[in-house]
Amino acid sequence: MVFSWRGGPDYRRLLLSLWLFTIWEAGSSQLHYSVPEEAKHGTFVGRIAQDLGLELAELVPRLFRVASRDRGDLLEVNLQNGILFVNSRIDREALCGRSAECSIHLEVIVDRPLQVFHVEVEVRDINDNPPVFPVTQKTLFISESRLLDSRFPLEGASDADVGSNALLTYRLSTNEHFALDVPPNHEQGQPLGLVLRKPLDREEAAEMRLLLTATDGGKPELTGTVQLLITVLDVNDNAPVFDRSLYTVKLPENVPNGTWVIKVNASDVDEGVNGDVMYSFSSDVSPDIKSKFHMDPVSGEITVIGVIDYEESKAYRIPLEARDKGSPSLPGHCTVLVEVVDANDNVPQLNVKTLWLPVKEDAQLGKVIALISVTDLDAGVNGQVTCSLSPHVPFKLVSTFKNYYSLVLDSALDRETTADYKVVVTARDAGSPSLWATASVSVQVADVNDNAPAFAQPEYTVFVKENNPPGAHIFTVSATDADAQENALVSYSLVERRVGERLLSSFVSVHAESGKVFALQPLDHEELELLQFQVSARDAGVPALGSNVTLQVFLLDENDNAPVLLGSGIGSADGVFNQLLPKYVNPGHVVAKVSAVDADSGYNAWLSYELQSWSGSTRSPFRVGLYTGEISTTRTLDEGDGTQQRLLVLVKDHGEPQLTATVTVLVSIVENGQAPKVSLRSSVGATVPESSLVDVNVYLIIAICAVSSLLVLMLLLYTALRCSAAPPGGVCGPGKPVLVCSSSVGTWSYSQQRRQRVCSGEGPPKADLMAFSPGLPPCPESADGPGEPSVSLDSHEKVSFCRTALFL
Template sequence: MEAIVENPQRIFYIEIEIIDINDNAPHFRRDTINLDIMESTPAGERFSVNNAVDPDLGSNSVKTYLLSESEHFDIEIQTGRDGSKFADLILKKSLDREKQGVHNLILTAVDGGVPTRTGTASIIVRVIDTNDNAPNFPKDNYDINIMENSPVGTLVIKLNATDLDEGTNAQIEYTYSLYTSEKTQGTFNLKSSTGEISVKGTLNYEDIRNYDMEIIATDKGANSLSGQCKLTIQVTDMNDNHPEISIKSFQSPIKENEPIDTVIAVVSVSDKDSGDNGVVDLHIPHNMPFRLRESSDNYYELVVSEPLDREKVPEYDITFTVTDRGSPPLSDNETMTLELLDVNDNVPQFPQSFYTIRVMENNAPGALLSSLTAFDPDLHENQYLVYFILEKEIANTSMSMLFSINPENGNLYALKTFDYEIEKEFLFHIEARDSGSPPLSSNVTVHIIIVDQNDNAPVIVSPWRAHGSVVEEKIPRSTDKGSLVAKVIALDTDSVHNSRITYQFLQKEIANTSMSMLFSINPENGNLYALKTFDYEIEKEFLFHIEARDSGSPPLSSNVTVHIIIVDQNDNAPVIVSPWRAHGSVVEEKIPRSTDKGSLVAKVIALDTDSVHNSRITYQFLQVTDATLFSLDQYNGEIRTMRMFSYRDPRHQRLVVVAKDNGEPALSATVTIKLSTVETAVKAYSDMTEVPLEYDIFSDLNLYLVIGLGSVSFLLLITILVTIVLKCQKAKPSKAAPPCRNSVISERNSTIADSTLVSNDAYWYSLFLAETRKGKLVVRQPVPKGSRYIVSSIPRGTGLTETSDSAASTLNDNAVPPPHCGEVSCHCQELKVEHRIFLKKPICAIVIWFLNVYLSICLSIYLSVMVGMLLEK
C-alpha cells in the first residue's frame, strides 16, 4: 500500500507480507474422474488424471498423492515446472471386462502442512468391451420330448446362448447348421433372433418318432464369434388313434333254445398306437346272456352264456366296444342286432288264476259276461289260442246248456236267464290251448256269482194265514201297557241288502185315534206292542194294516191286515132291565086269580155287557113261595103258571129270581117279584083287551090328529131315505193302496122273544107284549137310564132278523147285545147287532147326529098321537 504524509508531504511505500499457514486442504477441480479404458489395453499404459489444487504455499501445498488399493492400477507422481505435484494412473495388469467392467478408485491429495490436510477425488474406470468372447450354450446336447398332437406354433424350446461381451458383441443370431435335414427344418421353425424353436408342421409318432438338429449361435461383433449345440427331439406317442373293430362273422337269427357256448360271432380288434395306447380291450354289455372268448391274438368269439328266451327279449342289440389303455382312453364300437327265432316253449297264461264274474239275475240270454283272454308270448301258430269250457255238470245240468265261450277270443256268454233265488253261483274251468307242436294249454277257474235284484217282495210268514190276508190276534182286556200283542214276520228271498225288512203302520189313525197312542211296532223285527190297557166294553177290536218293506232299490213291500180282538173278561154283572123299579129290586105285580095254566105271569130280562160267552144268562128261582105254582124258563126268564090258582093258595106270592151269567167266575143279579092275585082285575083286564080298536077317525078332534100323523109320517119317510143315502156313501178303496177300514165291527149273537128295547135320550122303554086269551095289550114300562143296549124285536115264530139301520141307534159308539131268551114253545132266535162307523169326516157325523135327533122327535110325536087316539077311543 502507499502512505501519504502531509506537511511535509511525503509518500511512503509499505509492503506487508502475509505468512502462510496450512489452513486449506487440497481439492480436485472435479470430484469424479471418469476414464474409459479398452479391455485390450496392454499393461503399463499411463492415463493422466486431474491434479489437486491447494491455495497454501510452500510446504503447505500439495506434497503427494495416494491411490486406493487396486490389482490393476497404480499411480506415479510427477513434479511440474512450477513445482506442482500431479499424478499419472498406470495400468499395471490387463483388464477383463467380462470379469469386472468398472473399477472404482480413490485418489487422495496430501499437503505438507502440519497437520496435514487431504482432498480426494473418485476415479471411475469403465472397461470398454471388445469381442473377445464367443456365444456359449448352457449344454452341448439337448434331448426334448414333444407330444405328437402338438399343434403348429407350439414352442418346443427356447435356446439361450450367452456372450460375455456387450453391445453388438453380445447380440446373437441363431441358425441351423448344414447338418440339419430339410425334413427337420420343415417340421420345426427356428426364430433367429430369440432362439425359439416351435412346431412348424404336423407331428405323427407313427411316421417319425425322432428329430436331430444342430443350432449355431453367432454374435454381431466386428470379428464375429460363434457357438453351437445339438438338439434331439423325440415325439411322444399320443392316444390319437381309435381302436378298430372288424366283425369277421355274425350268425343271426338263431333259435331261442340254442345251447350254451354256441358261437354267434367272430370279432378282431386293432390299434395303431404304441405302448399302452396300442393295448386294447374288447367287451360287450354285462346284462346280456353272452360272453366273449379270446381265440387268438386280437381275435374274440361271441358265445351264448345263458339260456335265451325270446318271450322276454325277442332280439338283442349287441354293442362291441373296444377301448385302448391310453390316457385318455379311446374307444370304438360296433352294434349288431341278433334276432331270436320262436319255439313253442310257453303255455298260454291268463292274467289271473281265478275269475269272479258277477251277473245280475234276470239277465238276457246271450249276454256277454266277460272276456277271458289268455296270452301266449310265443309267435305265429305257437301263439294262436283256442278256448274251451271243460265239461262239467252242475245239478245234473251240463255246462254247455248254461254258458258258451267263443273259441277264438274267449268271450263268455250266458245261455239262460238266471234266478238268484234258485241258482246263486257256478264254478267251472276254462282251458286255453295254443296251436304249436306239440300244443300247450292252461286253464283258469271261473266263479260266476248271480247278483240279486230286488225282484221279490217280502212275504208275511208269521203269523200264517190260511184264509186271506187278515191276521187275527186275541188279547185279554187286561193287557199291560207295553206288552207284546202280536208279531209279524216277513221273509224276503232276495240277498242280504234287498232282504233287510222294516215294518211300519200304513195308516196313522184308528177310529180318529192316533196310532201312536194305541200301538207301536218295532221296525226291525215286527213286534207289535200295546201302548195302553184296553177295555172290552169300550174298545172291542182294531183293524189296521202293517207294511213290510225291503231295502232294495226300488223297494218292494207287502202288507197284512191285523185284526186285534179284545178278549172279554167277566167283569160286568148282569143287570135286571125288566121288570124294573126305580126304587129297589122288589117289583109288585097283580094278576087275575083265574089265570089259566101256562099263562105268562112275568118276564125277567137281564143284560150283561160282557162278550157272548160271558153274557149268556140263565135264570132260576132263588126263592119261591109255592114251587108247584110257578115255573121259570132258565133261558128266556119267562115265569108261567104251572096250574090254576086254588082257594088254598095264598093271595100274595113272593118270587126271588136270580140271573147268572156264564163267566168264570159267574156273576149274578136278583130281582124280587111280589104277585098279588085279584078277582076284579081279570074282568077289567079282559074288558080292556076285548074292546074293539075301531073308532070314528073322522071326528073333529081326530081330524087334526090324522093331519099331524100324516105330516109326521111323511117327514119320517124323508128322514129315513136321507139317512140311508148318506150311510151308503162309502169311499171306494184306492187301487194304489189296500182299503183302510176305520171302523170296528162286532157281531154278537143273542136270543130274545116278545121284547123290543129302543134307545132314547131319557129312557129305555120295554115294550112288553103280554099274551091273553082274548087279545094283546101294549104296555110301556120305564127302564133304568144309562143302560146301553140295542135290542131288535124278533116276532115269535120268525127266523133270524138283522137289525136295520133305521131301527137302531148307538150310544157312545158301543153296542152290546141282549142275553139269550126265548119261549118254551119256540126255538131260540138269534139277534145280530152291528156297530159301524161309516164316515170319517166330522161334518158327516154332525149331519147323522142331527138326523138321529130329528128322527127321535118324530117318533115321540108319532107315539103321542097314537096314545091320544087310544085315550079318546
C-alpha cells in the first residue's frame, strides 16, 4: 500500500486522524490505495478494516462485503485479518487502455448499522509493454537526385503503457547518408523522418538497410525495432509536395457515410506523366482507418465510409501519400489528423442496488434504502450527470462519491396513508440537447402497530326488555383498526366491574371475535333499571393497543307484577276488610280507603280502583275513587240498605296485559254513637286485630313523611347542583325541564331523583313518586289521545317512568 503524504510526521498523523474520524462519523468516505499491475495473487494492498476503523471481530457479524462493478474479483479482503489483497491478475491496459488515470472503485458495505465506504485502488503502470512499430520492415524509394535535407516521414512506434513508461526515444543505426529527425513532443501528429545529409549515388549504393530502434522510459527499458530498406531510384528526380505536412480537421462523431472530411493537395514540378499526381493512404495505414475513411485517388478528397465514434477513438492520424506517374514513381507524404468532436449520443446508465426493503413506517430519518450509481460514456459536459427524484416522495438522494448516490429516508412514513411508493430516479446529462434515463425503485412500507382500534362513537344506548331469554343477543359492538394483518386483528372483552354484589360478567358477555353482546340471564327491571359497562377492543399487535366503548343498557319494564294490597298477606291475591259505619252520615262520607302498590313502573304501575258489586238491590250507596281508592257514600243510608254491605273492589294497572287484584270490604251499619271497631280478615277468613291496622296506618304515615322529606332533600340538592359550576353535557348532566300536566284522571310527574339513579345504576330499587293533583292545567293532546298523562323526557328518560310508590 502506498500513501502520498506531504509534511512532517506530526502533520501526517494529524491528517490521518482527521481522515479516520471523518470515515467513522459519516459512514460513507473514501480510502485510496495503489497497487502495481501484474501483481501476483495475494499481493498486499492495504489494511482496509483498520483504515476504516472497523474491528476484526465485527467483520463477519456485520456482514462485511466488498463490491466492484464491472471489475470482477480482482481484489479480495481476508476477513480474518482485514487485509485487502490481489485476488487475480490485474492488467492495467485491459482495464483502462491508454488513460492516464486508472483505478478500481470498491464499495465496502457493512450492516448493523449500515455503513457504506468507497475505496479507490490506483493501478500503477509497470513497463510491461515494449514499443511496437506498425510493421517490422519498411521500404523507401528515394531518388538519387533528391536534394540534401530532404525529409522522408516514418511511422513511429506505439507503447501501450502510460507516463514515463510510454515516453519513447529513437535512434538510427550508424550511416553516412541519413539522420533521424525526431519532432518535439508538443507537435502532435508530426511523424518521424529521415533527413538526407549526403547525396545518394545509385551507382555507388543502389540499396541500404538501416535499423530504427524505439526505447521507452521504463525501468528496465524495453525496445522495439523496424528495419528500413532504402532503394535508390534514378531518373524522376522531383517528388510531389503537399501544401502542408500536417492537416488538422475536426469531425463530429456519428456523421453519416459520405460526409466530406478534407481535401489535400500535392504538386509536382515535373512535366507530363512525371507531374501527374495520384493520392492514396500510406502502405502502413491501419485497417481501422481504411474501414472508416475513403481517399479519392484523383481529387485528394477524404470522405467517411464507417462509424465515427468518439467513445471508440478520440482522434485518427491518417498518413497520406501523393505519388507521380514517373518511372520510377516518386512519393510525397503528409499526415491528416482528424480530431473527433464528442456528441451527446450516450444516455446515462443507472444501476440501483436495494439494501433494505420493505421499510418499516417507523424507520428513522436518514435510513439508507438503496445505492445508486450512474455512468455516461460521453465526455466533458456531455458526460456530466445530475440525478433527481420524482416529486412528493419522502426520500432524497445523498451524493456519496462522484456519480454515486444513496437513497435515504427524508421524512416520516405512514403506511395507513401510503403503503407503496414508486420512486423514479432520473439521471440527466448536461449536453445539448440533454439526454436522460430513469430507474424505478418500488419501496413498500411495512406496517407497525401504531393505530388503536376505534369505535364509531364513544358510547351506545341500548334498550332491552326485561325477562329476556338467557343468551339473548342485545347488541353488537364493532371497532376498526387502520393497521394491517395481525396489527388490525381486533378482539373484544368486557371491562370487569361489580354491579351491586355481583360481577358484571354474570350479567353479560361479549364474543371475542364478532363483538356480539349477550345477556347471560333474564334481566329484571325491578332489580336493575340501567346496566352501564364498558367493552374493550384490542388488536393483536406487539405491543397491543386498545380502546373502550361504553354501553348503557336500559331495561324496559314489562307488566309482570300484579297490584299488591297493603294490609293483605304477602303473596295473597285478595283480602277482606270489616268496617263499621254510623247509620246516619251525609253523602260523601269516607267509609274506608283501599291502598295498593305495584312493583312495575310507569303505566304498568298506574293503578285504578273499581267497585265491582255490592249486596243490595237498589242503587249502591257507595262509590270508590278511581285513583284514590277511597270508599265514600253516595247518599243517605235507609232501612232498605240493610245492616251490612259487602263491597268488592277491583284494583287494576294500566299495563299490557292488564293485571288485577281484588279486596272485599264488609261495611257494618251501626247506630250513631257506637264506637267503630274495624277488623281485617284475609281471603281465607283470618281475623286481624284492630291494633294491627292502626300500626299499619302509623307505618304508612311514617313512610309518607319519609318519602316527602327525601323528595324535598333531593330537590334542594338538585337545585344546589344546578347552581354550581358543573361541566355541561353528558348523560347525567342537566336535562330538559320536566313537564307536569293534568288530565281527567289527575296529574303526574317524573322525579329528577329517579333520573340521577338511572344514570348511576345504583341506589334503592323503589323510591319513585307519582303525585296527582286536580288543580293543574290539562296536558296537550298526544298520539295516545286526549286526557292521557304525558311527560317531556330526554333521550335517556324515554323508557323510565315513575313507579307508583303510594296512593292515598
